[in-house]
Amino acid sequence: MKHKNNKDLKYLSAAVKICGFTLFIANILVFQPDATAGQTSARSVQNITNASKINAGNLHTNGVLGITGTVQKNASLKQQSAEAISDTGTPQKYVINGKILGLTKTMKVVMTYYPSKTVVVKDSAIVNNGVFHMEGKLSRPYLVHLYLRPVGHAPVQKIAIGQVVPPVDGQSFYLSGGTTTLTGNSVAAAIVSNPVQEQYAELQKALLPVQKAAGPINLALYYSKNPDSILILKQKHNGFVSQMKKVCIDFVKKYPDSYVAYDVVKNNAFVIEDPDSFESMFTALSQGFKNTAEGRKMEHDLAMAKKFAIGAQIMDFTQNDINGKPVSLSSLKGKYVLIDFWASWCGPCRMEYPHIQKAYKLFKDKNFEVIGVSLDDNKDLWVKAIKNNHFEWVEVCDLKGRQNEVAAAYGIAAIPQSFLVNPDGVIIAKNLRGDELVTKLEEVIGTKIK
Template identity: 35%
Template sequence: MKNKFIVVTMLVLLGVGAYAQSPRGYVITGKIEGLKGNVIMRHMEDGVKDIADTINVTDGTFVFRGRVQEPADMTIIFSPEARFQKVFYVQNLDLQLVGKADALDKLEVKGSPVQDDYAQLEAQITAYRAKVMELYNKADQVRNAGDTVQAATIQKEADNMYRGEMSVRKQFVLDHLRSFASLNELMNYVSSENLDEAQAIFDKLDAPLKKTAKAKEITDRIANLRATQVGNGYIDFVMNDVNGKPVKLSSYKGKYVLLEFWASWCGPCRAENPNLREQYKKYSAKGFNILGVSLDSKAEPWKKAIEKDELPWVHVSDLKGWQNQAAVQYGVRAVPANFLIGPDGKIIARDLRAETLNAKLEEIFH
């Protein structure tokens, strides 16, 4: 009985130890044959601040030290000439990055059990995408041979398979319910359309895994997406405008307001701005407002984009990037994104773009 107690205790400690980190930190040693110059290690500090550390390389070797509270993803970025970067997981352990400068796509990361799991997913995704490309190439070949009908059928199959990549990632989570690597995949899987399913998958996760900070981000995201479903009331927030003046979303109560999440670096956002400008000009006198929330992290590009795109409505930002307070509250993980809020404070629609937005506004104001 005593031995059984010891074994159970060890298993519990091992389970917790897989996610909880010791204070000694991590040491990443790079040994990349033929590598010169420097590399950049990009990571988050305290889950908020985006840090990019430049590391000098000597004879293909470099060392980078740090500490994480729990396993975290990091990106190693090589020189602009190499045009290559790799995402991997770090834990407070000794890790090795091994490879050759002329074959960076084969770079190995050793020493992290979480990274070992993630490497399995990477291999699955690589194989999956190869099959998708085979179908697209086959469609081109058939089309070039003159059979446009068959080519269209193959193209449709390829498109469907391309959109199905998320199913591979979901299955990875279901197959790795004890792995920290599953948390980011589940976070990315959560959407306003699959909240019940996402919650059910989360409930299956290993108990110690559910106690991590990353797990809390998932539960918060699910809760925020539930709260911001169409038909629910808006979630109020206060954020500074370009002049540092605080603006409340609730100040628009009694009016129609499009809560528009965007960023200066977002191409699709900037491409939509002319249409937003046109709709604002068309309906602002009838009670249509836009409140722009930027996910920029620096003021200068944000303000320049507003000026260049000639956006006359109110703009706010806390300059925290993806950790923008309002973006987190509204479950925004991609931009552009928006929420159309009615005079009664209820969310009428979400993610309206181009003609779908125009049609909705015409329905309201005509």
């Protein structure tokens, strides 16, 4: 099934990304350090998600799409960048003993995992009469993906974003130091045994009933166009999200020293939209994890999320508009204001333009204003985007790109992101997508738009 580019995937993805292991397509771009160049780069979340398809509202993982970075075969973590092992320990030897029952054809198993955002480790082994053996070193347990493929070079198949990925005989599991056994009639159906994987399987088992129940609701919400139905479905959806968060919090409390729990918290730190639930997860982690570089970063991100949580007073800022004139957010006090972080090079941002324009046209004469903060570093491209997209509202930029000072002060690590503030400067909503902005403005301004 292909996804329409003009549809918001927020609801479809939210219930399955709570624990972070299976991310669906998300309409945001994230900023990440480039381990090789020492620069900051942006890439779409689609490039790091598990390749997935939807079947009757349930999510099935069939493979792993490529990730920007260095591909190393048969490599130990000692050969990787410092970033790759910054929050890890002493490398330990791992062994995988696998047996695929009934497989007589000579095949190959390929294993991949990501020790950092910019590095992918890839290893492989030949399967003879269904038996294979792999070994190497890990500096910590990682979620790996192992899949079966023919021996030899298969033609590269380009897959468009949103396209269904052909089924692959594989599965994801946690690999740790020591011996891991994998036995079954296929890789996908194999039982994988090691202590860390048992914890991961426990988490998956706890989440599965909620995911199955949420699937039909998410699909209905994704396709619904009836405002009343959307409201009811959204309430049900939010209930499932709360259930999944509770499962994750309980898991971290039970296994505070587990790398599975650590990864759950890290993945939920991606964009912290619910500071309270994230704080419950983070607080439950062991002090050892909190003391890592990543742990300290999560603590900082949590503080930023609380500072800009719904109900908080928005922070004032000043930047220049396209004419070089300083514009302050405080100059718009007394109005409902949408602060929109975007960039001319951001594809997901472009998907939100029509919705912001619709809201602006409907409410600009009803005490509503928009101020856009661009993360561009090229004035010509910034101004061109404003003119080509017919933005009528205030736009500011310091032309420092992803190091935009306002974005940094607001803790923006992904775009688009937005804050809706009331006339008193209090944040009343964040990251409204699609028609959610119009619906929220109808609610707070008290004008129902037909």
